[in-house]
Amino acid sequence: MDILNDIVVPCLIIFVACIAFGMMFNILRRHLIAAAIGAVVSEFVYSLLTGLEVSEVKSIFLAAAAVALYSEILARLFRSPVNMYLVVSIIPLVPGKTIYDTMITLVLGDSESFLSRLLDTFEAAGAIAMGIFMVSSVVRLIKDFREANGRKIIEAIHGLASKHDDNIKKI
Numbered sequence: 001m002d003i004l005n006d007i008v009v010p011c012l013i014i015f016v017a018c019i020a021f022g023m024m025f026n027i028l029r030r031h032l033i034a035a036a037i038g039a040v041v042s043e044f045v046y047s048l049l050t051g052l053e054v055s056e057v058k059s060i061f062l063a064a065a066a067v068a069l070y071s072e073i074l075a076r077l078f079r080s081p082v083n084m085y086l087v088v089s090i091i092p093l094v095p096g097k098t099i100y101d102t103m104i105t106l107v108l109g110d111s112e113s114f115l116s117r118l119l120d121t122f123e124a125a126g127a128i129a130m131g132i133f134m135v136s137s138v139v140r141l142i143k144d145f146r147e148a149n150g151r152k153i154i155e156a157i158h159g160l161a162s163k164h165d166d167n168i169k170k171i
Helices: 003-024 029-051 056-078 082-089 096-108 111-170
Strands: none
Touching: 003 029, 003 082, 029 056, 029 082, 056 082, 056 111, 096 111
């Protein structure tokens, strides 16, 4: 695996392309660089895993999960919507060539190749969706758990304080 040609150059190209894509969606400049870095993260993870001969679907899934986690973290840090980072960051993972090849085989009437490529397209799209879904679900569970336990702790503190106040009144 040639690191420069297989990882570094595609990441630089994707960084520039995703800045342009983010500008098309009117993402604020202060968020645009971070969103484009998310695209570089997705391409880096995908390229690294495919270079290590991990299957394409697993590579896409793990890259989507990494980008979803990156987007969740940035959304918390900058107090902005997750989608602002996520939409731009998953652009390198979208199976555009596969979709194009699927449509070409459909137009040419090659039904066997069409079904095979359609399955590949659905696998890639499903891997992206499941990677994002898994991370956002875990983040939501952690958030709900922290809120629920935070309420219990606050209720316990209030309960202890009221018992303490009752003991003071008895004296």
